[in-house]
Amino acid sequence: xxxxxxxxxxxxxxxxxxxxxxxxxxxxxxxxxxxxxxxxxxxxxxxxxxxxxxxxxxxxxxxxxxxxxxxxxxxxxxxxxxxxxxxxxxxxxxxxxxxxxxxxxxxxxxxxxxxxxxxxxxxxxxxxxxxxxxxxxxxxxxxxxxxxxxxxxxxxxxxxxxxxxxxxxxxxxxxxxxxxxxxxxxxxxxxxxxxxxxxxxxxxxxxxxxxxxxxxxxxxxxxx
Amino acid sequence: xxxxxxxxxxxxxxxxxxxxxxxxxxxxxxxxxxxxxxxxxxxxxxxxxxxxxxxxxxxxxxxxxxxxxxxxxxxxxxxxxxxxxxxx
Numbered sequence: 001x002x003x004x005x006x007x008x009x010x011x012x013x014x015x016x017x018x019x020x021x022x023x024x025x026x027x028x029x030x031x032x033x034x035x036x037x038x039x040x041x042x043x044x045x046x047x048x049x050x051x052x053x054x055x056x057x058x059x060x061x062x063x064x065x066x067x068x069x070x071x072x073x074x075x076x077x078x079x080x081x082x083x084x085x086x087x088x089x090x091x092x093x094x095x096x097x098x099x100x101x102x103x104x105x106x107x108x109x110x111x112x113x114x115x116x117x118x119x120x121x122x123x124x125x126x127x128x129x130x131x132x133x134x135x136x137x138x139x140x141x142x143x144x145x146x147x148x149x150x151x152x153x154x155x156x157x158x159x160x161x162x163x164x165x166x167x168x169x170x171x172x173x174x175x176x177x178x179x180x181x182x183x184x185x186x187x188x189x190x191x192x193x194x195x196x197x198x199x200x201x202x203x204x205x206x207x208x209x210x211x212x213x214x215x216x217x218x219x220x221x222x223x224x
Numbered sequence: 225x226x227x228x229x230x231x232x233x234x235x236x237x238x239x240x241x242x243x244x245x246x247x248x249x250x251x252x253x254x255x256x257x258x259x260x261x262x263x264x265x266x267x268x269x270x271x272x273x274x275x276x277x278x279x280x281x282x283x284x285x286x287x288x289x290x291x292x293x294x295x296x297x298x299x300x301x302x303x304x305x306x307x308x309x310x311x312x
Contacts (some may be wrong), residue, residue: 162284169287172294207280210273 007099022106029091029103039102069210070217077216080120084113085209092171094200096194102205105171107164114163117212120155125219136219159215165207170204225309228302235293242289249282 008024012119042052049054053109062082066074088104095102103109151200174197257275259267297303 165291166280166284166287167286169290173287173290203276203280207276210277211280214277 002129005099006101009101020106021101022103022109025091025094025220026103026109027102029087029094032085033090057207065210065215069213070220073220074213074217077120080116081209081212081216084117085205088113088167088208089201089205092200092205095175095201096197098187102171102175103165106166106174110164110167112159113167113208114160116134117163117215118160119213121159121219124216127223133219159211161209167204167208170200174200225304225307228306231296231300231302238289238296239293242286246286249285252278253278253282273277289303292304 008022008028009021010022012019020069036051036055040055043050059082060083062151063075063078064080066081068078086142091103091109094100095105097200122133125136129135138145139152173192178190178197179195180195253275257271260271
């Protein structure tokens with residue numbers, strides 16, 4: 001829900017800055033994640049305790065998923081995918097705390113992430129296969145290429161669009177629904193929708209991560 | 225004013241139609257996934273992953289409709305006038 005009082009907006013107003021709440025909250029999430037990462041890294045042990053207990057299975061799970069969907073070549077792209085996953089999850093979940101605005105409920109944040117994934121898939125493709133990467137766009141037989149190339153280009157351009165709009169629509173739509181429910185009956189009725197919000201936050205993170213993996217895996221494999 | 229009223233109607237009906245088709249599609253996908261898990265519980269992990277990707281793909285149709293509805297409602301040149309009239 002877009003809370004009536006967003007504290008970083010208030011702070012910005014006091015300092016006479018015009019940055020926009022999605023940017024300031026992106027910085028907040030970044031600071032939070034960096035702080036957690038430093039905290040975990042400082043006290044890393046063979047017998048885990050505290051925060052390490054939480055982060056080890058999560059990172060292990062992401063690593064296994066990358067191994068499953070991308071093969072052993074995909075391990076090099078673990079940092080990109082894990083960073084995106086943690087960032088999206090953190091920014092989706094801070095929406096539930098009063099006074100916080102989720103950066104993923106703004107089109108610009110999502111477009112930035114989706115374009116990063118889009119650019120990365122092609123950079124990785126060219127790096128892996130050299131000029132042969134463009135065989136991916138030509139279809140199975142060479143004389144079908146004039147037909148396949150336009151379709152492939154539209155298909156590739158639709159990827160960042162759908163990645164952006166899916167995350168944005170889910171987060172923003174959820175906020176609108178919560179706001180309408182809150183306007184109708186403020187007592188207890190928005191609670192089930194908030195539970196839905198937690199679920200949506202996790203599922204959308206998972207979907208974004210998985211699609212990024214599949215796109216990168218698609219450019220890693222050989223063209224036939 | 226009348227134009228804006230029709231815009232609201234269009235956004236509502238569009239969202240309804242969009243979620244209608246999406247609901248049927250997701251229902252069919254989940255039906256098959258549950259059948260698959262019931263027959264072979266060992267494959268539930270893989271089925272879950274594939275099902276979630278499929279659901280996300282189907283869901284994006286409804287999300288597109290939602291974005292279009294929001295564009296109709298909020299990027300409308302008449303919205304500001306109507307809000308001003310309502311505030312009077």
